[in-house]
Amino acid sequence: MIEARDLTKHFPLRRGLFARVEGAVRAVDGVSFTIDSGRTLGVVGESGCGKSTTAKLILKLEEPTGGEIRFDGQPLAGLGAEELRRYRRSVQAVFQDPFASLNPRMRVGQIVAEPLVTNEILDGAKVRKRVAQLLDLVGLPERAADLFPHEFSGGQRQRIAIARALALSPRLVVLDEPVSALDVSIRAQILNLLTDLQRDLGLAYLFIAHDLAAVAHMSHTIAVMYLGKIVEYGPAKTIASEPRHPYTQALFAAALPAHPDETREEIILTGEVPSPVNPPGGCRFHPRCPHVFGRCSVEVPLLRGAHGREVACHLYDGVR
């Protein structure tokens, strides 16, 4: 349904009196993926890896500096105004902090109805009916429509944000850390709700989170990003059970266990993620990689098929 090809976003770095462009932040650098209807693509990576910029590009909140996004086979760049509106309606978002994403001065009914009012010509009764239907869909009572956001807890607010995202019957919902601001006992409620909605409405999700277990739980496909590039891409199960890229391995080894008996191989990476302004040459992970060898600092590894997924690592050259 949606396809990103060689998607690139460089933010210019300006300096000095005349704001001369001196270099660029290479936030997203040649990223390709596809998301099908009813499926979830999980994007994992640490801060600065470009996962939020990728989400913004998909939402058309940022324009790519290179590459393209195709929606139902059509490149977005070639769409007319009317088709572009159709695209924007089809792609909605739910953000991390439901305390920041809902206007405190609007009643819940207005919040959920807003996309309908701005995008569709419906009379008041129809809007109210649709709002009640949406609230029911996310498990809130109809009378919630008359209340203000502050009267709800974090989990319920996230339900309101989900109802608003669903108002225009989108086909893809971008979920940017949808549960990380919520209490532990509430997270499972929201994750289960998202799973049910996907099953019932055939939604596609772009799921971004730093909690690896949650991403692995929700996703069909996982893309692991490091410094603006996808280093590993493939079926969620395959990657979660047997990560191949040294960075993915370290990331999953660092994930906290769900049980004290769950022991993992200890891979402690040294150093920190370098700046995306001057990313290391060759493989961007090579300065921290425990398996680094000569070629890594010289040659950029390409994303290639190996062991049932795609890996960008010289260790797997010649492996099918």
Place this chain on the structure above:
Amino acid sequence: MSDRPLLELDHLSTHYVTARGTRIVRAVDEVSLTLRAGETLGIVGESGSGKTTLALSILRLLPPAAHIVGGALRFDGEDLLAKSPAQMRHIRGKRIAMILQDPMASLNPLFTVGDQVAEPVRVHEGVGRRRAWSRARSLLADVRIPVPDQRLREFPHQMSGGMRQRIVGAIAISCEPRILIADEPTTSLDVTIQAQYLKLLRDLQREHGLALIFITHNLGIVARMCDTVAVMYAGRVIESGPVRRIFNAPAHPYTQALIESIPRLGAGPTRLTAIDGQPPDLAVLPAGCSFQPRCTRAIERCRHEAPPAIEVAPGHPARCWLADQSKR
């Protein structure tokens, strides 16, 4: 190692009282816990469960509206509740230290890292500036900061989040405390940096014989780091005991649900066990057991009578009526 616990909380209660005394918030209610030297205790709970107030009660660093209204607090055989503010200042930072969640908020942006790491040594041990700085240098090396000589002269904003949190760690261990309380120390850090930091804390614990208290909402941290765990709900410790035992045989329905609600890596797309409803408001607690409105196994008794701590096994109390006549 002696049998006497290093830190002992006995039915400790801390309440917040509003200005006119109209509302009482029981943030910490009848909490009993023990911590032995060199041991790691995890205190888990959701926001508003009272875990941070509990940590601040141990240090007697409570805001003006909060009062310790009952119970006992003993550290190394001494009664902490009987100490004067001046005596407490000698204990805080020297014998009991604390690491907070946000390193940027605990470091002063106007002073160099060296000044800040050296400060507790100068204050508590009366060491001169020059010697305190050389101590600071070795402390930075202890927390694995490369090129400590250069970093000492830099300011907090020149460092990454992970490095700042390690500096906060260096300040915390500077006077060789017996207990280190870490309040959500890694929530603002990335996954691989979190792993580095947890390993560092474990190494420091081993090298300095520290007892650690982890305040966290993350059961994963407990599973990886702790020997014993206390689960808090609505101001009370509803279950505590050895970590393995609690994970394998949780007695309280809240603990059980919490453990089942976290997704497991490699478990596949099984449905998560969600806990319905939300945590209660501490000022208007439900009658009986606080968890009862959300509990799937509540019985009549739970609705009007709060359960006491019942020993399910030695060293494993749970506040649940079901733990009483349970099948164990």
